[in-house]
Amino acid sequence: MKKILLILGFLCCVITSTKAQVVGVDVGDIAPEIDLPNTKGENISLSSLRGSLVLVDFWASWCGPCIKEQPTLLKLHNTYPEKLSIYSISMDTKKPLWATAIAKGKLPWTNVSDLKYWQSPVVADYMLQSVPLNFLIDKNGIILAKNIHGKALEDMIKGLLDQK
Template sequence: MKKTVLILAFLCCVITNSKAQVVGVDVGNIAPEIDLPDTKGEKIALSSLRGTLVLIDFWASWCGPCIKEQPLLIKLNNAYPDKLSIYGVSMDTKKPLWTGAIAKGKLPWTNVSDLKYWQSPVVSDYMLQSVPLNFLIDKNGIILAKNIHGQALEAKIKELLEVQ
């Protein structure tokens, strides 16, 4: 009897631990924290956007596909102003290029960068190998989708927000 109870307790612990959420970059994981300065030098934490659907958008001023996707992001930002937050993380190393691209694109959302490019800790935390790269996270910071662009991104956001 004692042995049976111990086995059941062990199995219970294994099952409980295997379902625990972890910080990581796979769908279902808790998105790693990012806390970088914005264009004014003020740090803005990703977690400060909790409570809304968040699109983490890794981009750079020199990245053609990144710039090409910005009109869609502006459209989504305007369509869901109270339900969707965009958190742009620039991989630029020169502040004038970064801020110039924000001004030229008229990007109204939170934009951050530590201007360290591939030496940034965010690169390893998010296993960043190239841009564009994005992560869609729910109001609790859980990754719902990653690296989706264009119509697939628009459809996923619409599906998630119009159900609420």
């Protein structure tokens, strides 16, 4: 009887402590795949950036806080060019607005959009309700943080990349 209780106790511990990783938008989840065209019409998938730290950044040319954050992103991009990738998804509906904002901001990282605004499947996958919104993803596609901006974003990235 004791053996059976021990075995059942052990199995309960194993079952309750084992959590399979899921695709989702919570910290610890595997980031949902994104595969959208860049300004040249070439599709670029989020998973193609695996192997480095990735910041997935939802933004729009008409979003003041998004534009205000671009100098921070440029600084991070220039500080960690080989260790950090930025994957920006524009919520603009008109390509000229999107392309002009990229050129004006001199945004050298991966910029994609499907120009469908809130009807995009990516909006549902990432539960997007407003911009700016971002997700910091590790080299294996696991979400480390979400909606982290400014100094907090800089400090987290510095902490993750300077320790290597």
